[in-house]
Amino acid sequence: MRHLMSPLDFTVEELDQLLDLANDIEKNPNKYSHACDGKKLATLFYEPSTRTRLSFEAAMMNLGGNVLGFSSASSSSASKGESVSDTIKMISCYADICAMRHPKEGAPLVASTKSSIPVINAGDGGHQHPTQTITDLLTIRSLKGRLSNLTIGLCGDLKFGRTVHSLINALVRYENITFVLISPEELKIPDYIREDVLIQNNVTFKEVERLEEVMPELDLLYMTRVQRERFFNEEDYVRLKDRYILDMKKMSYAKEDMLVLHPLPRVNEISVEVDNDPRAAYFKQVQYGVYARMALILILLEIQVSEH
Amino acid sequence: MLNVGSINEGFVLDHIQAGKSMEIYHNLQLDKLDCCVAIIKNARSNKMGKKDILKVECSIDMLDLDILGFIDHNITVNIIKDAQVVDKKELTLPKQVVNVIRCKNPRCITSIEQELEQVFLLTDKEKEVYRCKYCEEKYER
Numbered sequence: 302m303r304h305l306m307s308p309l310d311f312t313v314e315e316l317d318q319l320l321d322l323a324n325d326i327e328k329n330p331n332k333y334s335h336a337c338d339g340k341k342l343a344t345l346f347y348e349p350s351t352r353t354r355l356s357f358e359a360a361m362m363n364l365g366g367n368v369l370g371f372s373s374a375s376s377s378s379a380s381k382g383e384s385v386s387d388t389i390k391m392i393s394c395y396a397d398i399c400a401m402r403h404p405k406e407g408a409p410l411v412a413s414t415k416s417s418i419p420v421i422n423a424g425d426g427g428h429q430h431p432t433q434t435i436t437d438l439l440t441i442r443s444l445k446g447r448l449s450n451l452t453i454g455l456c457g458d459l460k461f462g463r464t465v466h467s468l469i470n471a472l473v474r475y476e477n478i479t480f481v482l483i484s485p486e487e488l489k490i491p492d493y494i495r496e497d498v499l500i501q502n503n504v505t506f507k508e509v510e511r512l513e514e515v516m517p518e519l520d521l522l523y524m525t526r527v528q529r530e531r532f533f534n535e536e537d538y539v540r541l542k543d544r545y546i547l548d549m550k551k552m553s554y555a556k557e558d559m560l561v562l563h564p565l566p567r568v569n570e571i572s573v574e575v576d577n578d579p580r581a582a583y584f585k586q587v588q589y590g591v592y593a594r595m596a597l598i599l600i601l602l603e604i605q606v607s608e609h
Numbered sequence: 610m611l612n613v614g615s616i617n618e619g620f621v622l623d624h625i626q627a628g629k630s631m632e633i634y635h636n637l638q639l640d641k642l643d644c645c646v647a648i649i650k651n652a653r654s655n656k657m658g659k660k661d662i663l664k665v666e667c668s669i670d671m672l673d674l675d676i677l678g679f680i681d682h683n684i685t686v687n688i689i690k691d692a693q694v695v696d697k698k699e700l701t702l703p704k705q706v707v708n709v710i711r712c713k714n715p716r717c718i719t720s721i722e723q724e725l726e727q728v729f730l731l732t733d734k735e736k737e738v739y740r741c742k743y744c745e746e747k748y749e750r
Contacts, residue, residue, distance in 0.1 A: 384722050384723045385718065385722055386722065386723075386725075403718070404716070405716060405717060405718040405720065405721060405722075406714065406716050406717050406718060406743060406744035406745075406746075407717055407718040407719070407741070407742070407743020407744045408718040408722075408743075410718075410742070410743055411718050411722055411725060411743065425718075425744075426716040426717075426744070427716060428716075428744055428745065492747065493740065493745055493746075493747060496733075497732060497733065497738075
């Protein structure tokens with residue numbers, strides 16, 4: 302039985318197979334519409350999330366399966382003090398697979414050690430968010446045609462932004478990737494990403510504070526939201542939240558085929574006017590997220606769908 | 610000069626950084642053993658200036674070298690049998706340490722999950738970096 306805690310749980314080859322499967326689902330949705338008949342997905346969301354939870358639920362429903370779960374800690378037994386270990390043992394009796402989001406880092410890993418069903422990390426604190434990464438990789442590969450030879454700008458909250466950490470971990474395994482890390486001093490990437498991932502893998506990267514000056518270099522700009530819930534201090538949040546706003550003026554410095562990605566939800570870091578630009582790919586990304594999760598569910602449940 | 614007698618069977622931990630002996634005493638859980646323990650603090654040392662020494666009279670398989678390696682791999686471990694040094698153990702950094710140090714990240718699951726083991730993994734041998742197994746927070750000594 303396999304779990305998914307980090308994008309690195311899959312080898313590059315396994316990830317390629319997953320992305321191929323997701324692209325096949327995109328082209329032939331009917332072929333997969335009964336693949337999970339009779340199966341149940343539990344969504345254990347200890348922290349509010351509309352997008353990721355609904356994406357998982359839509360994915361399972363598209364496969365013909367059912368979903369159950371909770372959408373906040375207050376509506377689960379966690380509010381009564383139940384441990385993650387106990388909750389997962391119980392859920393293992395109800396469902397065939399589960400997706401867990403938890404504000405505490407490492408909670409899904411704890412669950413996976415006690416679970417008898419596959420556990421998917423659907424985001425743990427500021428740590429990892431592997432299904433967003435698979436979504437991002439699928440979006441990039443589908444729209445750019447490759448996952449190598451790219452200069453990728455990551456902008457905004459690179460300290461607490463778990464999507465960014467997961468994406469860096471995944472992309473360093475591809476050839477000729479250059480990162481441009483755009484953030485204020487206070488929200489720079491954590492040292493374990495800089496030292497153990499970027500430097501150790503000899504990846505080219507630079508850290509800058511101004512977005513405008515690097516726009517022309519980028520093949521891809523990954524914007525992130527400064528997340529209020531990650532700050533212990535409201536003052537710090539207010540000071541940093543409007544630091545980067547992508548508008549058409551900044552877009553005018555970018556390459557014609559640059560892609561703008563964002564894990565969403567957006568607050569105001571991308572101006573609404575950018576939505577109509579063909580380079581804005583963040584809503585396509587949402588659709589790819591469903592295909593990616595469908596492929597992941599099939600792989601973890603070891604369900605193979607034949608051609609006929 | 611204070612004299613502490615030799616032991617018959619057990620171990621002598623020499624070249625402990627001065628002031629560290631009590632930490633080692635607790636981490637090796639020597640307080641729970643029913644045996645004779647001598648803690649020598651601030652002994653004179655040509656190499657270190659000052660050092661601590663621990664002498665423990667007990668069965669030699671009771672020593673957890675992993676914990677000792679994590680605390681300070683420069684400590685000399687002398688194994689004593691029939692009042693003679695029969696072996697010197699070399700300490701290495703353990704691949705993981707369990708329930709010796711605690712994760713200080715307030716966002717880590719170890720801060721709330723009941724009776725969860727505190728596990729740290731050696732992620733960089735050269736720089737002697739340990740990270741929490743769950744949240745990957747670096748342990749700062």
